[in-house]
Amino acid sequence: METGRLGELLSAVGDELDQFNRFEHPDAHHRRTEWTALTQDGLPEQGHGIDAVTKELLDVVVPGGARISEPTFWGYITTGPTTAPILAATAATLAGPQRYMGTAFNHLEERSLDWLRDLCGLPDDLRGVYSSGGSVANLVALGAARQWAFERRGVDVSASGVDAPAAVYASDQVHHTVQRACGVLGIGRGAVRVVPSDDRQRMQPHALRERLDDDARAGLVPVAIVGTAGTTNTGAIDPLRELADIAHERDVWFHVDGAYGLPGRLDERVAPAYDGVDAADSVIVDPHKWLAAPVGVAATYVRDRSLLVRAFRQEPSDYLEGSMPDQDDVAENSMDVIGVPYWDMALELSAPARGAQVWAILREQGREGVRARVRRDNDFARYVTQFAKGDHRLQALTEPTLSIACIRYIGSADDRDNATIDTLNRRLLRQLIRTTPYAPSATMVAGRYAIRPCFINPRTTQEHVDGFLQALLHLGDRLTA
Numbered sequence: 001m002e003t004g005r006l007g008e009l010l011s012a013v014g015d016e017l018d019q020f021n022r023f024e025h026p027d028a029h030h031r032r033t034e035w036t037a038l039t040q041d042g043l044p045e046q047g048h049g050i051d052a053v054t055k056e057l058l059d060v061v062v063p064g065g066a067r068i069s070e071p072t073f074w075g076y077i078t079t080g081p082t083t084a085p086i087l088a089a090t091a092a093t094l095a096g097p098q099r100y101m102g103t104a105f106n107h108l109e110e111r112s113l114d115w116l117r118d119l120c121g122l123p124d125d126l127r128g129v130y131s132s133g134g135s136v137a138n139l140v141a142l143g144a145a146r147q148w149a150f151e152r153r154g155v156d157v158s159a160s161g162v163d164a165p166a167a168v169y170a171s172d173q174v175h176h177t178v179q180r181a182c183g184v185l186g187i188g189r190g191a192v193r194v195v196p197s198d199d200r201q202r203m204q205p206h207a208l209r210e211r212l213d214d215d216a217r218a219g220l221v222p223v224a225i226v227g228t229a230g231t232t233n234t235g236a237i238d239p240l241r242e243l244a245d246i247a248h249e250r251d252v253w254f255h256v257d258g259a260y261g262l263p264g265r266l267d268e269r270v271a272p273a274y275d276g277v278d279a280a281d282s283v284i285v286d287p288h289k290w291l292a293a294p295v296g297v298a299a300t301y302v303r304d305r306s307l308l309v310r311a312f313r314q315e316p317s318d319y320l321e322g323s324m325p326d327q328d329d330v331a332e333n334s335m336d337v338i339g340v341p342y343w344d345m346a347l348e349l350s351a352p353a354r355g356a357q358v359w360a361i362l363r364e365q366g367r368e369g370v371r372a373r374v375r376r377d378n379d380f381a382r383y384v385t386q387f388a389k390g391d392h393r394l395q396a397l398t399e400p401t402l403s404i405a406c407i408r409y410i411g412s413a414d415d416r417d418n419a420t421i422d423t424l425n426r427r428l429l430r431q432l433i434r435t436t437p438y439a440p441s442a443t444m445v446a447g448r449y450a451i452r453p454c455f456i457n458p459r460t461t462q463e464h465v466d467g468f469l470q471a472l473l474h475l476g477d478r479l480t481a
Ligand SMILES: *Cc1c(COP(=O)(O)O)cnc(C)c1O
Pocket: 077, 132, 133, 134, 135, 136, 138, 175, 177, 228, 230, 231, 232, 257, 258, 259, 260, 286, 298
């Protein structure tokens, strides 16, 4: 099992990944009989050895992989990683299998959280903790909010549970992980008060005030106001300053979900829309979105991590803290110190050292490198929107704030109703994905079906974006001919 051939075998996998990265291979679906065959014999009784595993990885598993890293993939909000974080993640797998102890990995965990905070222009009294993604990062932030809100009523909610009906406020564009987090936290999914958004998909502050007033009269405990900095659907940014002011006025926790959009602040054309984020009590951002880290890393920031500890700490254990040297011992070995005890601040004990990936990205590209990418991606969304406005066969359904464009094909005939146009665009998107390299996804904007490219892909160029628009017109014309 220990082969001593990691370099040789990794280099073979690396070569295959470089090959995969040219994206000249057929779609995974066309090769599905190959990869389903890998397991058809059931669990092997006798092992096949490392060379068999490597060969199957190279010949079948990698070529059967996803289109997500392709330069023309713009679906959902996801992309494949670049070289530097792949190297760092690979290194961490063996040299830093856990993020603890007096090691470079524990140090990079903490420093990269600070760098990421500084990159996004957040106040330097915020401290972070990584988790696996925005879903968990939101849960951790709302766990802090819940702890804080109930402590103010004299209840340690983490010890004794939720003892009064509570509410969380978010717009109708909020990511559904907020509802799920409220379910897990015992506040209840139904406790999320859905505040309507305006015609640019931003929460309406006056409607938020009304909800807060109603619930205050009903005696509900307000746990948090959630603003989104870059909604998943259209990339809208809630009026964060107004939300922050309302939260301050009512003494309610203010959480900002910037899983996708927080790095958008680096684009000075959009930066003013982030005014108010500095007043947030908690903020999340996903390096595995716009920064193109390998999937599995998000950061939650709060001002006082001891609140996280009160909300999430483990019971003390003899095998962990109990096995540490006495406090006044001078550390002489990496195992004499445990490093920052992240296990007490969120949901995971064992966890990969994700900070090395984030460090590698920021070390490689610097603030200016990330800014250039963010600006370029925002430019793509604006370009697509302008193009759609300039061609009578297309229609732009949003004015992009960040890097998401929402457009549809309407054709030349003006007697088509909405339902017909929706159906046409559904078919168009399927054909686009099946017959061209271009792979955006879709959404609904104010009841209309939209083809929705989200540009966070580090491999995309202007030629790809132009090719997409031409393909869209070509297929649309053909479908309506
Ligand atoms: C993607 C996203 C999430 C969820 O993050 P995951 O990393 O997919 O778990 C939460 N909020 C927003 C605004 C997002 O865009």
